[in-house]
Amino acid sequence: MGMLYEFEGKSIFKKHKLPLPPSKVVTSVExxxxxxxxxxxxVVIKAQTLSGKRGKRGLIKKVDTIDEVKxxxxxxxxxxxxxxxxxxxxxxxxxxxKQEFYASVMVDGSHVALxxxxxxxxxxxxxxxxxxKPEKLEKIMFPMDxxxxxxxxxxxxxxxxxxGKDMVxxxxxxxxxxxxxQKEDLTLAEINPLVLTEDGQYLALDAKVVVDDNASYxxxxxxxxxxxxxxxxKEEIEAKEAGxxxxxxxxxxxxxxxxxxxxxxxxxxxxxxxxNPKNFxxxxxxxxxxxxxxxxxxxxxxxxxxxxxxxxxxxxxxxxQVALGIIDAIKKFNIKIPIVVRLIGTNxxxxxxxxxxxxxxxxxxxEPAIKKAVELVKQQKK
Amino acid sequence: xxxxxxxxxxxxxxxxxxxxGSFHTKKMLEYGTNIVAGITPGKQGMEVEGVPVYDSxxxxxxxxxxxxxxxxxxxxxxxxxxxxAIEAGVKLLVIITEGVPVWDTAExxxxxxxxxxxxxxxxxxxxxxxxxxxxxxxxxxxxxxxxVGVVSRSxxxxxxxxxxxxNAGLGQSTCIGIGGDPVHGIGFLEALELFQNDPDTExxxxxxxxxxxxxxxxxxxxxxxxxxxxxxxxxxxxAPPGKQMGHAGAIIMGSRGxxxxxxxxxxxxxxxxxxxxxxxxxxxxxxxxx
Numbered sequence: 001m002g003m004l005y006e007f008e009g010k011s012i013f014k015k016h017k018l019p020l021p022p023s024k025v026v027t028s029v030e031x032x033x034x035x036x037x038x039x040x041x042x043v044v045i046k047a048q049t050l051s052g053k054r055g056k057r058g059l060i061k062k063v064d065t066i067d068e069v070k071x072x073x074x075x076x077x078x079x080x081x082x083x084x085x086x087x088x089x090x091x092x093x094x095x096x097x098k099q100e101f102y103a104s105v106m107v108d109g110s111h112v113a114l115x116x117x118x119x120x121x122x123x124x125x126x127x128x129x130x131x132x133k134p135e136k137l138e139k140i141m142f143p144m145d146x147x148x149x150x151x152x153x154x155x156x157x158x159x160x161x162x163x164g165k166d167m168v169x170x171x172x173x174x175x176x177x178x179x180x181x182q183k184e185d186l187t188l189a190e191i192n193p194l195v196l197t198e199d200g201q202y203l204a205l206d207a208k209v210v211v212d213d214n215a216s217y218x219x220x221x222x223x224x225x226x227x228x229x230x231x232x233x234k235e236e237i238e239a240k241e242a243g244x245x246x247x248x249x250x251x252x253x254x255x256x257x258x259x260x261x262x263x264x265x266x267x268x269x270x271x272x273x274x275x276n277p278k279n280f281x282x283x284x285x286x287x288x289x290x291x292x293x294x295x296x297x298x299x300x301x302x303x304x305x306x307x308x309x310x311x312x313x314x315x316x317x318x319x320x321q322v323a324l325g326i327i328d329a330i331k332k333f334n335i336k337i338p339i340v341v342r343l344i345g346t347n348x349x350x351x352x353x354x355x356x357x358x359x360x361x362x363x364x365x366x367e368p369a370i371k372k373a374v375e376l377v378k379q380q381k382k
Numbered sequence: 383x384x385x386x387x388x389x390x391x392x393x394x395x396x397x398x399x400x401x402x403g404s405f406h407t408k409k410m411l412e413y414g415t416n417i418v419a420g421i422t423p424g425k426q427g428m429e430v431e432g433v434p435v436y437d438s439x440x441x442x443x444x445x446x447x448x449x450x451x452x453x454x455x456x457x458x459x460x461x462x463x464x465x466x467a468i469e470a471g472v473k474l475l476v477i478i479t480e481g482v483p484v485w486d487t488a489e490x491x492x493x494x495x496x497x498x499x500x501x502x503x504x505x506x507x508x509x510x511x512x513x514x515x516x517x518x519x520x521x522x523x524x525x526x527x528x529x530v531g532v533v534s535r536s537x538x539x540x541x542x543x544x545x546x547x548x549n550a551g552l553g554q555s556t557c558i559g560i561g562g563d564p565v566h567g568i569g570f571l572e573a574l575e576l577f578q579n580d581p582d583t584e585x586x587x588x589x590x591x592x593x594x595x596x597x598x599x600x601x602x603x604x605x606x607x608x609x610x611x612x613x614x615x616x617x618x619x620x621a622p623p624g625k626q627m628g629h630a631g632a633i634i635m636g637s638r639g640x641x642x643x644x645x646x647x648x649x650x651x652x653x654x655x656x657x658x659x660x661x662x663x664x665x666x667x668x669x670x671x672x
Binding site for chain 1 (some may be wrong): 457458474481482483484485486488489491492495520521524534535537538539540541542545562563564565566569589591592594595596599600615617618619620621622630657658659660
């Protein structure tokens with residue numbers, strides 16, 4: 001699942017003619033000034049980041065003059081978010097707001113349902129609304145294949161005191177949001193705030209959109225969404241390109257597993273026995289020696305990795321292939337970090353033999369192997 | 383008895399001529415699965431491991447009955463393959479393929495429900511009834527017939543647990559991998575219900591993961607409906623908070639979805655959640671000897 005930048009999410013809204021305030025994406029102070037002049041002051045400068053609470057973090061600024069545009073856009077562009085420099089700003093025309101609402105649609109997988117939420121208390125954290133004013137939050141569940149007609153939203157809107165033309169307009173907006181989620185392979189579309197302007201228009205002032213990565217093959221237009229790449233570190237991208245799923249963490253043990261569940265359980269046990277995993281890494285089923293070698297290469301470059309732990313239960317994965325990958329990496333990248341290997345399953349004997357010939361005694365059980373890796377970390381700390 | 387899959391279940395393999403399809407057809411046959419047909423459009427007349435290949439279910443059904451189907455086709459073809467199997471009247475459908483779009487799975491799941499088809503997966507290791515048959519990729523040599531029902535969201539972690547059960551002399555009635563995708567076929571609730579009603583299952587092992595609320599809902603269900611002992615393990619207790627979902631996800635879940643909330647909910651339902659995998663057989667053995 002990939003979260004998009006606000007302006008990317010809005011581009012999907014725009015395609016479906018969901019009303020938005022006029023805006024432009026810029027990457028420099030000069031462009032910001034030009035955009036502000038074209039849109040007309042005042043404007044709002046919004047950092048394009050993947051984590052929320054931008055207002056509180058000083059990453060959204062309303063400005064009234066060109067001097068302010070220069071000052072504030074330079075200030076925001078000098079900042080970081082999620083450990084990365086902020087590269088893009090959305091310059092948006094200020095609209096006169098009469099009322100703020102909250103609206104979202106998300107996939108509720110375990111019920112094969114869509115959850116549509118609405119509140120007349122927009123602008124604030126939705127968690128906050130749910131906690132302090134639950135009566136102001138409407139939650140409507142639909143089957144995922146629902147035909148999203150406007151009338152389905154009337155009862156919820158009426159409960160919130162919205163009637164007449166406003167009810168019809170808002171229902172149309174909510175219906176559209178469901179349609180967009182259904183048609184664009186999204187798992188979440190959230191608008192907070194959705195605003196009613198002084199001149200009676202409903203506009204999406206923000207956009208939080210999550211796309212389903214599995215559907216990217218049928219969305220060539222997603223290639224332009226840099227958010228889908230920016231969320232990874234350089235190493236994570238390198239791993240991704242090799243077909244490895246890899247998430248960096250803070251710890252001492254570099255971990256390689258075949259399978260996500262086994263990987264997560266390995267991380268848990270590392271912690272349980274008293275150390276910390278430096279990463280989550282899953283080489284997947286049927287890993288080739290090249291893939292295993294690549295995984296070791298990535299981990300061995302990290303100076304914080306004190307021990308490497310390989311945990312393989314071969315189903316589709318073959319033990320000899322894993323062993324060949326380990327030996328290849330040790331030689332090719334001259335790895336000096338201790339490596340603890342647990343190897344069991346398909347072609348176990350062949351794999352264990354290859355490792356033994358190169359001086360590595362493989363474990364057959366998972367927990368003793370993890371304990372050993374933790375012990376090695378503790379020894380190094382002494 | 384076991385659940386869902388038996389020695390005499392007539393199984394079709396969709397995508398039988400592909401790399402994964404042909405490899406696992408061999409493994410499933412070796413295990414004793416009654417595979418009656420392979421389906422790959424355009425390849426009718428071929429044989430894979432002695433199994434006749436047909437273009438479609440329509441062609442295959444001229445020659446044999448089919449009770450269940452397993453899908454190995456690439457993600458972008460899964461929806462079509464699944465609809466074909468459901469419309470052909472199979473009662474059990476297993477989808478091994480990973481990377482299926484959420485919205486495709488949703489359509490498949492809703493169609494399966496409408497037609498009364500039990501769907502397992504996608505992105506799952508499948509199902510195995512030890513000593514009888516398997517549909518999927520769970521290694522046949524780690525299971526042994528017995529009285530423990532296993533249901534899991536994970537693949538390789540399931541193998542790990544099964545192996546440790548087998549090593550401890552605890553055989554399994556049926557093992558079901560429900561898959562790790564957000565939208566999927568049967569879940570913990572349905573599997574728990576099946577095991578509760580199966581006279582051959584005495585105890586149940588449930589392997590969950592962080593994210594979603596399936597474990598919390600299972601806990602509620604267990605409290606009301608399950609009288610057999612259940613032991614659980616939750617993977618990902620130390621994983622960093624999910625980057626996947628935004629605000630709206632966090633809000634309905636609140637503190638739900640975390641390992642802590644799952645463990646708490648299960649404990650309140652009287653289900654022990656073990657810290658390590660090796661504790662699972664220990665508790666089962668204690669229950670057994672009571």
